Amino acid sequence: MGIEFQKMIPAETVVWDPETDETLVCLDVHQETHDVKSFTFASPEGKRFNFDAGQYFLFDFPIGPDGESRCYSISSSPHRENAFTVTVKRVLGGKVSNWLHDNLVPGTTVKGQGPLGHFIRPKGQKTKLLLLFGGSGITPVMSITRDLADRYEPLDIVFLHAARTPADLIFRNDLSGLATRMKGLRLQLLPETVAGELSWPGLTGRISPEFMKLAVPDIAERVVMCCGPAPFMAAARSITAALGVPSSNYIEESFDAAVIDEPGLNVEVQPAGKIYQVEFSKQKKTLAVCPDQTVLAAAKKGSIRLPSSCANGVCGTCKSKLVSGSVEMNHNGGIRQREIDAGMFLPCCSKPLSDLVIER
Numbered sequence: 001m002g003i004e005f006q007k008m009i010p011a012e013t014v015v016w017d018p019e020t021d022e023t024l025v026c027l028d029v030h031q032e033t034h035d036v037k038s039f040t041f042a043s044p045e046g047k048r049f050n051f052d053a054g055q056y057f058l059f060d061f062p063i064g065p066d067g068e069s070r071c072y073s074i075s076s077s078p079h080r081e082n083a084f085t086v087t088v089k090r091v092l093g094g095k096v097s098n099w100l101h102d103n104l105v106p107g108t109t110v111k112g113q114g115p116l117g118h119f120i121r122p123k124g125q126k127t128k129l130l131l132l133f134g135g136s137g138i139t140p141v142m143s144i145t146r147d148l149a150d151r152y153e154p155l156d157i158v159f160l161h162a163a164r165t166p167a168d169l170i171f172r173n174d175l176s177g178l179a180t181r182m183k184g185l186r187l188q189l190l191p192e193t194v195a196g197e198l199s200w201p202g203l204t205g206r207i208s209p210e211f212m213k214l215a216v217p218d219i220a221e222r223v224v225m226c227c228g229p230a231p232f233m234a235a236a237r238s239i240t241a242a243l244g245v246p247s248s249n250y251i252e253e254s255f256d257a258a259v260i261d262e263p264g265l266n267v268e269v270q271p272a273g274k275i276y277q278v279e280f281s282k283q284k285k286t287l288a289v290c291p292d293q294t295v296l297a298a299a300k301k302g303s304i305r306l307p308s309s310c311a312n313g314v315c316g317t318c319k320s321k322l323v324s325g326s327v328e329m330n331h332n333g334g335i336r337q338r339e340i341d342a343g344m345f346l347p348c349c350s351k352p353l354s355d356l357v358i359e360r
């Protein structure tokens with residue numbers, strides 16, 4: 001299905017404004033593997049996107065009465081400015097990924113905020129990278145690789161893609177093409193098992209110190225960028241550190257909410273001074289929150305339903321309406337000034353300065 005753009009606006013002069021623009025139209029859906037699809041979005045007005053490889057968008061999808069927000073990393077090259085692509089794995093029982101796979105078709109409009117995030121290749125130094133990722137952690141790393149391919153700069157990259165089986169290796173054909181074209185790109189594909197692909201030519205298993213020493217003998221000289229599920233990243237962090245990668249050369253990205261530590265979440269708080277009453281109006285619950293506790297941490301402790309992901313003021317997933325009261329908010333780009341002006345705030349990085357009423 002073709003999408004009609006407003007031809008009156010010269011696209012080369014109009015850039016998507018992260019502060020004010022939010023409507024995106026799906027241009028294309030592409031099946032990457034048996035359970036992974038890529039969704040390509042454009043601005044209905046044909047605006048150009050200006051993002052860094054490795055960044056993501058926060059989407060609002062029309063699911064259920066309140067909608068659902070999720071962050072998805074961009075997998076396309078920033079040099080293709082008229083549209084960007086996110087790549088999503090269907091998660092068993094996942095509300096949003098299943099909705100996307102089953103319902104999002106070309107022509108669907110959704111709301112999106114971004115680009116956001118800081119998982120960006122260090123600039124201004126010789127590009128000697130180890131891109132290390134598991135499963136769908138490939139998406140920001142793919143954007144970084146496509147960016148480098150489009151730049152035609154001298155580079156030295158090891159691209160290590162771990163997955164469950166060969167059938168779960170995302171972008172396998174695209175990667176072969178890139179590796180043929182990019183002289184300094186070395187591909188290491190590591191499925192845990194061959195499953196049905198008995199002709200698999202390479203090694204199988206999980207990342208280990210022994211495997212890493214063999215696959216990337218000069219690992220200590222590389223900047224490591226890692227993305228993937230929490231257990232994978234924990235293993236990657238300890239293996240790379242043991243093999244001499246300094247923490248200053250190790251960059252990681254995760255939106256796996258299940259592993260985020262909530263400050264104070266499991267700590268019994270003994271407030272010495274003032275306690276504030278925080279009311280969650282839709283759930284008709286009120287909590288006592290002390291001033292050194294974030295609203296999200298208090299809500300989780302009190303079994304209040306509040307969406308969250310990064311817990312660090314980055315992704316915007318927890319964004320909520322502050323009906324009354326004031327907070328001290330220290331965010332990291334997950335909310336726009338105009339949203340703050342409209343009474344929104346991020347509970348994950350906000351501490352109460354008074355009693356609060358929150359529309360949740």
Ligand code: FES
Pocket residue numbers: 307308309310311312313314315316317318319334346347348349
């Ligand atoms: S959970 Fe990410 S900004 Fe609050």
